[in-house]
Amino acid sequence: MTTRTARCFCGDYAVTLEGDPLLVSSCCCTRCQRRTGSFFGVTAYFRPSQMVARSGEERTFRLDDATTRFRQCARCGTSVWYAPDDDGWGEDILGVAGGCFADPTLPGPHRMTHAATGHPFVTSPKGVPVYEDGPPE
Template sequence: MPGSRTASCACGALRITLAGEPSRVYACSCLECQRATGSAFSYRAVFAKEAVAVVEGERSTWRRGSEAGRWVEQTFCPACGTLVFMEGEGLPGSVSVSVGCFADPGFAPPSTLHRASRRHGWYALLPGIGSTG
């Protein structure tokens, strides 16, 4: 599909193909994202739900709360455990895809770091990246 991109889990069993460009790209250093990724922050691209062309493969979901008190539903591969995408009460009509799952080192950088007060001390923001919370 022209103008599309596909994100997949580590083992390749779960794939999501999206049309067009993301509406925004962000990082988040809230404690929930740190736990979900096993890293110091998450790095995600937000697409309109209508941009989802196809989701292929077996998947599992887990719904959790957020620091803002809203639900977030994470979709991951049951074989390798990679969190590929998620939907959230705070972003209706959108899907947030883990940027690392695109395996594209040239992917756009985040424009914002959410929950900056939770970031690790060594994590310095590049010029041009705003922060919230």
């Protein structure tokens, strides 16, 4: 079974997950752009039972109008993983920032969402479905 560790920028906080992600998704919404400081975000979705370890000190962040709680490194502030309070995902899934794995074996995105707010030079890998708004239900 594959084991992957996602770490923050300074290396003080990490989460370890077993198995492959259920889904890897790229998102060009402006919230993901601001959250990551990049032109898009990449999230690898896992079941909570796949998280087998956490190390380091975390802090929790949530925007006033949002239901997702972001778990960040208490030292450098990197958002490493996040889960909803209750926004339709249910309690059976969590997201891990794809870049925090720094692992070229992490599967590529299965889709790209919110392309309507993406920068014109950001493109999806060949054959990956692109959605102008959110993902299909």
